[in-house]
Amino acid sequence: MKVTIKDIAKRAGVSHPTVSRCLNNSPLVSEETRKRVRQIAAEMHYVPNQNARGLCSNRTDTIGVIVPFCQVSETSLFLDELLQQIRVMLGKNQMDCIVAYDGSRQEQENHALRLVRQGKVDGLLIASSTMSRETVTALEEEGVPSIFYHLVPAWAEEETSTLWVHHDNYRGGFLAGEYLASLGHRRLACVTVAHYAGEKEFTDRLAGFQAGLQIHGSSVAKSHVLTLKELTWEAGKQLAGKVAGLLKETSGVFFHADQAALGFIKGLQEQGLVIPRDYSVMGYDDIREGFMTSPELTTIHQPREAISTLAASMLMERLKGGKLQASQQTLNPTLVVRKSCCTHG
Amino acid sequence: MKVTIKDIAKRAGVSHPTVSRCLNNSPLVSEETRKRVRQIAAEMHYVPNQNARGLCSNRTDTIGVIVPFCQVSETSLFLDELLQQIRVMLGKNQMDCIVAYDGSRQEQENHALRLVRQGKVDGLLIASSTMSRETVTALEEEGVPSIFYHLVPAWAEEETSTLWVHHDNYRGGFLAGEYLASLGHRRLACVTVAHYAGEKEFTDRLAGFQAGLQIHGSSVAKSHVLTLKELTWEAGKQLAGKVAGLLKETSGVFFHADQAALGFIKGLQEQGLVIPRDYSVMGYDDIREGFMTSPELTTIHQPREAISTLAASMLMERLKGGKLQASQQTLNPTLVVRKSCCTHG
DNA sequence: CTGTTAGCGCCTTCAG
């Protein structure tokens, strides 16, 4: 039924290994037979069986992408964008991709390790700040390269052997602080997320924010750092109804995620406040929705195209056996000034 | 290095086929050896090699999902949500999933067929209204079940052998028309997308819309049916600047996608119009952003949870060899009344 | 440059 290299071999009058060589562009065949065999293969609509190939060569032409499990698709918008870019990049390299959820938080199945041990993937792109060192060590023992992107465990940032691409959260926070302070804000709030062990991106943002404010002699009071369970739109909106005091004590807020900032703005608007006249709101991430609403959101742009593209190309390079120029990359965020913050005082 | 069933066999003092039987819960082994062998396998952290398994049993425990290629991630928001739900469903069934792009429009590679012929997937979930009958026939010849979800080719709706799950676009349009007319609107506009061969979802929506209006003795003039190249936010916003005449001749509009409707509202607002007081805008899809903006968008809800969940479970059922109750399902949309439309006249 | 031989890890016959 299905056409195999043996069928091609018969038709071409050569042995199957020769066919294999032709198809894989081995230099060990004459240009002539190579062309002829490939011609025949094309005519017969030959498609190599990936399982057979994977079994003997350990190459599957598939890579695994591990993302955090998000019940609410809201929080995964950003990750979806990265995913899409990754998929396009991999497609250009004739690679498929299997997306699986990171189980490191829920103590569920370890899909990263499973995919590798099952021999389903050649490499891994991982967005997780909670993956354990043990898992990565196990991954390395299997001889499968993996690269962290976007979300990087704190321990991985220290180890020179770990590969990762993310952006400078400290600098992002700094840009936000420096900008808000430059507008004249002196008493600001900050809304972040309850963090788990090993995640330092949000603490970095806060530290950077403080540093940015300090340039203008300002700072955030501890009591003005709020923590949400999730940085979702709903959470942001709800928060707006419970911070009457905060609104009087501060003139603006820095949210660690656009989604929550947008919900917050909506909440304030429903109370009759005018943004930014009455209160300045700054976000983080630069999601698409940021300019759909009114006022358009001032925020920090994460270099998402670069993060996903770089991560994918690094992995491709590793799989080709090439050495990487840089194995750990911290990209720079940029300030995006729109309409949700204004001068104060 | 890697532990195989032979290793387990040695440790357990049985032959490897026996180990295989134990692991696959074959009834041909005694309960006792089954337990013992499984125990040992667990201790040795055995993970079956999927390539080997796939090679001889033609089961990969992976399914392929084919989605239209969207350069702009904006348009894929809806599909991303469906995808996420599918992934969760498949995960519950211990299945991985490979997402690939539909090449039927760009005459690119036919990933659906490739994945199947490569033996990378056990089944296919396809969101495409442009896939050819030939491709599906070829798929069937390979013995791999496939199910269309959300986007279904017009030809497939006719053939009883094709499996699909989508929703009733005609009824969605009808609900919109009936509602707007009931609010007193008599002169309405409709914004749709340039459609390609084989796609009838949008013509269905328009036909339903007309039918809904007719109940109240109204209709849409041909000149008031506008066509955009893409139903994106930007396109909707741009449109708002070019329809001064339309705004005078009509009192409201029905967009065939929320994204474009939201952009349109934003565009009108920037001209100083107040929605819905000055003009009513209705969307379609019920995307999340619909209630993030002001005014919150009145729209038609597509039963997306049901579509993706049903499609996935139908495929699982088929793979288990079960017969399907219903192989073609048209689900019902619902009207979501929010704040972007008001009474007129 | 090409053909022969072997084997990847597993499942599926077949004997016993």
Added chain:
DNA sequence: CTGAAGGCGCTAACAG
């Protein structure tokens, strides 16, 4: 109920 043998489709190691 269990073991022995064979083969899935392909690539890799040798010969020639």
